[in-house]
Amino acid sequence: xxxxxxxxxxxxxxxxxxxxxxxxxxxxxxxxxxxxxxxxxxxxxxxxxxxxxxxxxxxxxxxxxxxxxxxxxxxxxxxxxxxxxxxxxxxxxxxxxxxxxxxxxxxxxxxxxxxxxxxxxxxxxxxxxxxxxxxxxxxxxxxxxxxxxxxxxxxxxxxxxxxxxxxxxxxxxxxxxxxxxxxxxxxxxxxxxxxxxxxxxxxxxxxxxxxxxxxxxxxxxxxxxxxxxxxxxxxxxxxxxxxxxxxxxxxxxxxxxxxxxxxxxxxxxxxxxxxxxxxxxxxxxxxxxxxxxxxxxxxxxxxxxxxxxxxxxxxxxxxxxxxxxxxxxxxxxxxxxxxxxxxxxxxxxxxxxxxxxxxxxxxxxxxxxxxxxxxxxxxxxxxxxxxxxxxxxxxxxxxxxxxxxxxxxxxxxxxxxxxx
Numbered sequence: 001x002x003x004x005x006x007x008x009x010x011x012x013x014x015x016x017x018x019x020x021x022x023x024x025x026x027x028x029x030x031x032x033x034x035x036x037x038x039x040x041x042x043x044x045x046x047x048x049x050x051x052x053x054x055x056x057x058x059x060x061x062x063x064x065x066x067x068x069x070x071x072x073x074x075x076x077x078x079x080x081x082x083x084x085x086x087x088x089x090x091x092x093x094x095x096x097x098x099x100x101x102x103x104x105x106x107x108x109x110x111x112x113x114x115x116x117x118x119x120x121x122x123x124x125x126x127x128x129x130x131x132x133x134x135x136x137x138x139x140x141x142x143x144x145x146x147x148x149x150x151x152x153x154x155x156x157x158x159x160x161x162x163x164x165x166x167x168x169x170x171x172x173x174x175x176x177x178x179x180x181x182x183x184x185x186x187x188x189x190x191x192x193x194x195x196x197x198x199x200x201x202x203x204x205x206x207x208x209x210x211x212x213x214x215x216x217x218x219x220x221x222x223x224x225x226x227x228x229x230x231x232x233x234x235x236x237x238x239x240x241x242x243x244x245x246x247x248x249x250x251x252x253x254x255x256x257x258x259x260x261x262x263x264x265x266x267x268x269x270x271x272x273x274x275x276x277x278x279x280x281x282x283x284x285x286x287x288x289x290x291x292x293x294x295x296x297x298x299x300x301x302x303x304x305x306x307x308x309x310x311x312x313x314x315x316x317x318x319x320x321x322x323x324x325x326x327x328x329x330x331x332x333x334x335x336x337x338x339x340x341x342x343x344x345x346x347x348x349x350x351x352x353x354x355x356x357x358x359x360x361x362x363x364x365x366x367x368x369x370x371x372x373x374x375x376x377x378x379x380x381x382x383x384x385x386x387x388x389x390x391x392x393x394x395x396x397x398x399x400x401x402x403x404x405x406x407x408x409x410x411x412x413x414x415x416x417x418x419x420x
Contacts, residue, residue, distance in 0.1 A: 009124030028129040031148040032107040040106040042086040048076040054085035065114040079113040083130040092295040102135035121277030132302035142265040143241035157319040164268045166255035167235040177226035222253045261289040273316030281305030329356040330377035332368040334384035
């Protein structure tokens with residue numbers, strides 16, 4: 001037993017379960033890679049101020065959930081709680097928006113950190129795949145990202161997820177709605193902290209998950225009743241484009257995201273098989289974020305999908321992923337001469353793209369064959385002194401049990417043919 005354990009609220013990814021996480025990451029990113037999105041990777045920590053400005057000083061993420069530290073030089077840093085602010089910061093710093101080809105389309109994958117009460121589906125260390133389209137205001141971009149996320153989930157075999165859609169308006173129409181919502185909230189029996197939040201960012205109160213708060217919010221003003229004509233037209237085009245693509249969604253006039261930077265299009269992917277932590281991903285348009293963190297006006301849109309929650313959603317639906325075999329061929333040598341020969345053949349197999357492994361440690365035949373079974377290999381190559389004297393190796397099909405003698409010089413071609 002190790003002296004140390006993983007910190008509370010975190011998890012280790014170990015085989016064979018880790019293969020599912022890799023498959024989910026690949027499936028989510030595949031539609032992005034086919035749609036002009038380039039990969040970006042940012043540091044695991046950033047300036048505290050980046051998230052305070054971008055995510056919002058009144059959000060729970062900044063006030064309660066960020067892991068912060070002070071460096072020896074006195075800098076205030078935070079482990080990244082989300083990806084968008086970091087990606088936009090990196091794009092601005094590298095002047096990607098000045099390359100003359102907007103929008104800048106980027107995708108990323110990584111770990112994020114929030115100090116929350118751990119429970120199933122909510123961790124202090126979690127994994128996401130995200131996408132951002134920076135520098136263009138176009139309903140087709142919003143629709144594209146929703147369609148690509150839907151495509152990714154369906155490619156994994158997920159079926160019981162729902163897409164919730166709303167518009168949060170913009171700087172032209174949101175102020176009037178904000179004032180109307182604040183007037184409504186001031187008349188409710190809310191605790192002091194929630195009333196304070198209502199004065200700073202009243203939309204955040206709509207996102208409060210407590211039943212006693214939600215009960216009082218019945219009859220609250222709806223943003224859809226306050227949208228300006230431009231926002232209405234924009235939102236309607238997003239709806240039409242994703243409908244034309246065959247993507248099913250639900251209009252949710254009460255949907256808001258937990259971050260301050262969102263404007264206009266906002267959406268969430270939820271799975272009803274996950275209990276209280278039903279959101280598996282979400283995103284929206286954030287036209288003012290670049291200016292919030294000191295950049296030029298760059299209207300943008302993006303999303304982040306949770307890898308761990310997607311894995312839980314797959315489990316809830318009983319979806320078994322078709323994972324590639326970790327090992328296709330396992331080599332079992334009996335004797336030193338066979339050991340050198342088969343090690344060389346394993347190296348050759350790997351060079352031609354066949355997943356191959358080797359029985360290390362000088363095990364006896366019985367123990368070595370147990371290792372071959374545990375590896376999951378389709379074929380096992382066995383060779384001893386008598387085999388080599390005859391110029392052959394024994395090729396065993398681990399599914400049928402059939403064993404065939406194959407010439408030493410022909411084994412690579414034989415395995416290529418059998419494995420396709």
